[in-house]
């Protein structure tokens with residue numbers, strides 16, 4: 001299966017946002033027939049972009065929350081309900097103010113920023129219109145490169161999905177299974193395993209780990225008790 005193959009059809013019952021392009025992208029990332037370097041470039045880009053997204057979101061909310069907390073010190077006389085309402089309003093207003101601003105300083109954010117831009121520089125090229133409709137029935141604009149020998153058409157398609165998903169806030173759904181490490185597209189944000197099979201295997205292994213931990217604690221408890229008793233004599 002290639003990235004450009006679409007999975008639209010009457011057999012599809014439910015349509016999750018981004019799944020039609022996200023799932024082929026995940027399959028492409030696992031496809032052994034594709035040049036490993038090409039897959040590594042795209043996989044590395046996704047991981048860094050997702051880490052960056054999470055990091056800047058956290059930086060922004062902790063910055064906003066601290067600033068609002070400081071402001072709220074001044075309105076200490078208001079009632080609890082009123083305070084909560086004022087606080088929520090201030091947080092919303094500050095989130096809006098954030099548009100176009102540079103994120104608060106963070107060494108990791110600076111490092112990721114540099115790495116992402118370096119990775120993107122590999123694809124230096126131009127934007128052109130393709131001669132086909134996308135799955136939403138729109139005309140398609142896509143990035144292409146001056147030197148096609150550097151990146152295959154498949155890799156460029158993958159890059160276009162990554163960029164489109166990043167703009168739509170869907171890239172975080174392209175992730176690795178926390179049990180088997182394979183790439184997959186998460187239908188919902190809470191999904192961290194690629195399949196029901198991996199979900200069960202993860203559950204069982206964590207149950208086993210928990211049982212082991214409990215056993216260790218019991219052993220330590222008895223050891224401690226014995227030592228205390230001996231010491232008391």
Ligand SMILES: [Zn+2]
Nearest residue numbers: 177180194198
């Ligand atoms: Zn899995």
